Amino acid sequence: MTQDPPSEAFHDLLRGVAALTDNAIANDIARLYGKGAPADLSIACNHKQVASKQWLVAALAETLPRPNGPVWVLGAWYGVLGALLLDDPGLTIGEVVSLDIEPACAAVAETLNHRHVAAGRFRAVTADMMSLDFGAQQPAPGLVINTSCEHLADVPGWLATLPAGLPLVLQSNDYVREPDHRSCVPSLAAFRAQAALSEVLFAGERPTKNYTRFMLIGRR
Structure with missing residues (x-):
């Protein structure tokens, strides 16, 4: 089961962290959240x-x-x-x-x-x-x-x-x-x-x- 799409502000925050760190995995996590991710992905990460x-x-x-x-x-x-x-x-x-x-x-x-x-x-x-x-x-x-x-x-x-x-x-x-x-x-x-x-x-x-x-x- 996926959660509702994250708020635009939260999604922007994740993308900002990915840009600041220049980390490909952080960018992939931000992308996943933008598509709608399981609520417990926050635990996995x-x-x-x-x-x-x-x-x-x-x-x-x-x-x-x-x-x-x-x-x-x-x-x-x-x-x-x-x-x-x-x-x-x-x-x-x-x-x-x-x-x-x-x-x-x-x-x-x-x-x-x-x-x-x-x-x-x-x-x-x-x-x-x-x-x-x-x-x-x-x-x-x-x-x-x-x-x-x-x-x-x-x-x-x-x-x-x-x-x-x-x-x-x-x-x-x-x-x-x-x-x-x-x-x-x-x-x-x-x-x-x-x-x-x-x-x-x-x-x-x-x-x-x-x-x-x-x-x-x-x-x-």
């Missing part, structure tokens, strides 16, 4: 969400800057992370596949990433990550990103379905007060134990006001 994604992009540029195949972003929502990945000069990514279980997300994600859709570098799909066979995908994924591990009922069980050696970026947190969080971990060490990756290239944590976010980059 808030400072905490963006900072978390920027942290991921920076860490990935230091560890796996050139994935050997498409990058799949799971639980991708409105495609903000995909936009950041494809615009970062420190990364060489041929294609991002933005996956979410909610059907309404795909159109918004492709509108936000319209430049990359036109270039054949972005596509959005509607599917359940828990039932998708990544080993059967052609071309084979070069990297799978899941920033929503806390939402899964069985993180080790899901990881066991993935091809051995598959490069991964995983995020979770310790925010147990959220009812939809079913696999929170109390520490980075606990997250490493839960994921049991065969190789860890990066392990870090990012404290916020209400919770700590954990991230692992490595191979299944």
Whole structure:
């Protein structure tokens, strides 16, 4: 469901911020709002969400800057992370596949990433990550990103379905007060134990006001 078109003043403000920052993604967000965007896009683009994604992009540029195949972003929502990945000069990514279980997300994600859709570098799909066979995908994924591990009922069980050696970026947190969080971990060490990756290239944590976010980059 989309919200009513934003007020002319608000839309002008967004376009002004895009002009001041000379940022292509800010301009894409302003364009999306002008077309009518979901009300919760403001959550997807808030400072905490963006900072978390920027942290991921920076860490990935230091560890796996050139994935050997498409990058799949799971639980991708409105495609903000995909936009950041494809615009970062420190990364060489041929294609991002933005996956979410909610059907309404795909159109918004492709509108936000319209430049990359036109270039054949972005596509959005509607599917359940828990039932998708990544080993059967052609071309084979070069990297799978899941920033929503806390939402899964069985993180080790899901990881066991993935091809051995598959490069991964995983995020979770310790925010147990959220009812939809079913696999929170109390520490980075606990997250490493839960994921049991065969190789860890990066392990870090990012404290916020209400919770700590954990991230692992490595191979299944």
